[in-house]
Amino acid sequence: MTDLTVATALASGVPAPGAPARRPGRARVLTTPLVLLLVLAALYGWVRSKDLDSIEVRTLNRDYLVTSVLGHLKIAVLASALILAIAVPLGIVLSRRSARYASPLFLIVANIGQALPAIGLLVMLTLKLGIGLKVALIAFVAYGVLPVLRNTIVGLQQIDPSLVEAARGIGMKPWQVLTRVELPLAVPVLLAGVRTTLVLTVGVATLATFVNAGGLGDIIVNGLKLNRLTVEVTGAVLTMCVAFFVDWLAHMAEDVFRPRGLT
Amino acid sequence: MSERTRGVSIELEHLTKIYPGVAAPAVDDVTMTIPAGEMVVFVGPSGCGKTTTMKMINRLIEPSAGAIRLGGVDVTHGNPVELRRRIGYVIQSVGLFPHMTIAANVGQVPTMLGWKKADVRERVEQMLELVGLEPSTFAGRYPRQLSGGQQQRVGVARALAADPPVLLMDEPFGATDPITREHLQLEFRGLQQELGKTVIFVTHDFEEALALGDRIAVLADQSRIVQYDTPRVLVGAPAEEHVEQFVGSSAHVRMLSLLTAREAASPSVAATRDIPAEATLRRALDELISGVPALRVVGEDGKVWGGLDFQGLCRSVARYFRDPENARTPEGMTIRS
Numbered sequence: 001m002t003d004l005t006v007a008t009a010l011a012s013g014v015p016a017p018g019a020p021a022r023r024p025g026r027a028r029v030l031t032t033p034l035v036l037l038l039v040l041a042a043l044y045g046w047v048r049s050k051d052l053d054s055i056e057v058r059t060l061n062r063d064y065l066v067t068s069v070l071g072h073l074k075i076a077v078l079a080s081a082l083i084l085a086i087a088v089p090l091g092i093v094l095s096r097r098s099a100r101y102a103s104p105l106f107l108i109v110a111n112i113g114q115a116l117p118a119i120g121l122l123v124m125l126t127l128k129l130g131i132g133l134k135v136a137l138i139a140f141v142a143y144g145v146l147p148v149l150r151n152t153i154v155g156l157q158q159i160d161p162s163l164v165e166a167a168r169g170i171g172m173k174p175w176q177v178l179t180r181v182e183l184p185l186a187v188p189v190l191l192a193g194v195r196t197t198l199v200l201t202v203g204v205a206t207l208a209t210f211v212n213a214g215g216l217g218d219i220i221v222n223g224l225k226l227n228r229l230t231v232e233v234t235g236a237v238l239t240m241c242v243a244f245f246v247d248w249l250a251h252m253a254e255d256v257f258r259p260r261g262l263t
Numbered sequence: 264m265s266e267r268t269r270g271v272s273i274e275l276e277h278l279t280k281i282y283p284g285v286a287a288p289a290v291d292d293v294t295m296t297i298p299a300g301e302m303v304v305f306v307g308p309s310g311c312g313k314t315t316t317m318k319m320i321n322r323l324i325e326p327s328a329g330a331i332r333l334g335g336v337d338v339t340h341g342n343p344v345e346l347r348r349r350i351g352y353v354i355q356s357v358g359l360f361p362h363m364t365i366a367a368n369v370g371q372v373p374t375m376l377g378w379k380k381a382d383v384r385e386r387v388e389q390m391l392e393l394v395g396l397e398p399s400t401f402a403g404r405y406p407r408q409l410s411g412g413q414q415q416r417v418g419v420a421r422a423l424a425a426d427p428p429v430l431l432m433d434e435p436f437g438a439t440d441p442i443t444r445e446h447l448q449l450e451f452r453g454l455q456q457e458l459g460k461t462v463i464f465v466t467h468d469f470e471e472a473l474a475l476g477d478r479i480a481v482l483a484d485q486s487r488i489v490q491y492d493t494p495r496v497l498v499g500a501p502a503e504e505h506v507e508q509f510v511g512s513s514a515h516v517r518m519l520s521l522l523t524a525r526e527a528a529s530p531s532v533a534a535t536r537d538i539p540a541e542a543t544l545r546r547a548l549d550e551l552i553s554g555v556p557a558l559r560v561v562g563e564d565g566k567v568w569g570g571l572d573f574q575g576l577c578r579s580v581a582r583y584f585r586d587p588e589n590a591r592t593p594e595g596m597t598i599r600s
Binding site for chain 2: 168262
């Protein structure tokens with residue numbers, strides 16, 4: 001009933017047929033990268049203005065920085081990909097009616113995964129499994145699975161049941177109902193969860209350094225251990241910039257993948 | 264327009280739905296035949312099981328017992344997906360997919376049936392024209408850009424797109440404002456007569472039932488069929504108090520809307536003012552009250568059926584109340600078609 005009212009209200013002032021539903025504004029597209037570039041330029045200027053000693057130079061050189069940033073991205077991207085591969089299918093299964101008693105259980109487990117201090121989990125896993133990328137990934141997946149899982153379930157459950165009934169009523173097979181109606185309508189909520197997870201993962205990937213898996217955490221920890229402020233700040237600012245950049249990318253993706261026709 | 268599938272009969276036999284854990288059946292032993300090409304309205308209070316009965320026909324709800332036959336073929340146990348693709352389905356909330364254009368919505372079933380793209384596009388255009396929406400304007404729009412009435416038309420177009428012999432409609436016009444609803448009812452009535460589909464139409468609105476149904480099934484709790492008859496018989500000879508309550512106190516006035524001027528015309532009455540033969544007696548009464556002593560009933564082809572005055576009108580209405588069997592005459596059956 002409300003849908004109809006809304007639709008009627010919108011009908012008067014809607015864009016011309018064929019007009020794109022909602023595209024990101026030019027300002028929003030450009031602001032984040034510009035600000036990030038300014039921050040990076042300021043960082044560069046600040047570091048350049050210092051007299052770097054041999055210890056600082058060992059970290060603050062192009063090769064080392066590029067390796068660290070790429071290593072960091074690799075960890076974050078791998079962890080996020082694993083999270084998506086696990087959480088989206090699991091979320092779909094848990095959103096089925098037959099699983100309505102099981103889904104709270106899984107959400108509790110995912111909540112615990114996020115509530116546990118990531119570093120504690122990492123240490124415990126190291127005691128059991130040793131060090132390396134694999135251990136880091138396990139810990140980060142456990143840490144970041146909740147937003148995607150929860151948003152997949154919520155995104156599917158918030159769909160108007162009459163749409164699902166209409167889809168079945170006109171003769172869609174169950175998987176067609178899922179792929180043609182349910183998933184596209186869940187995309188906005190789902191992508192919001194993906195974005196949260198991406199940003200979380202970029203942040204938490206700094207801990208990978210403790211299991212010798214590389215990333216920007218190396219720079220920060222070097223700076224702390226050797227008591228060099230420039231190194232600490234460089235590592236922290238770079239991590240922040242990567243996080244903002246990934247968030248921006250995810251935002252763009254949300255706008256591109258959001259189905260048209262939705263408000 | 265290409266050849267159309269006409270309606271087929273629907274037979275329900277001892278159809279029953281029992282939900283687990285609930286003692287009383289939701290639908291208890293319904294047996295009825297819906298003749299091919301007719302529009303049958305299920306009318307009854309909320310929760311009487313009319314929607315459940317309807318949803319068992321396309322097996323969105325699986326029957327607990329009993330059988331359903333479409334055109335004589337038992338469909339109680341086959342593949343429900345195949346079945347639903349042969350049955351158009353329109354619901355109150357319209358259920359258009361908001362992320363698809365109007366064209367994609369209407370073309371869903373043909374696409375699923377594997378039609379070629381060009382054929383689907385052609386059919387979508389035909390269907391939009393059929394329900395009075397200009398394809399070049401509406402095909403590329405999204406549902407939220409349409410008014411409630413327009414959306415419901417698209418809903419009907421989607422249900423008809425694969426040319427199903429049967430249409431199920433669950434309070435399809437319930438969410439529209441009264442004026443739009445009346446428009447949609449009139450349009451749909453005309454469309455149904457043109458296409459000859461078998462339609463089952465569920466509503467709790469007796470006015471709507473009278474306006475649309477070739478036959479009306481008045482249902483009570485557990486989908487018990489209280490009376491299943493033409494609108495005239497229901498109004499003239501309600502089977503029990505339940506139906507009388509639906510008809511209300513103004514049965515004679517209601518009957519005026521169900522009879523045509525032609526039926527009340529008498530050769531012995533002379534008149535000058537014309538009224539179309541297919542106009543309702545309600546309209547005739549309106550003219551008589553306004554001061555015209557008698558009306559001349561003229562068919563579309565110019566044929567004069569006779570004259571109509573107040574006495575004739577009263578006699579004609581009273582006939583259905585004095586003797587209900589009058590209402591069952593063959594003429595009574597065909598008059599609305």
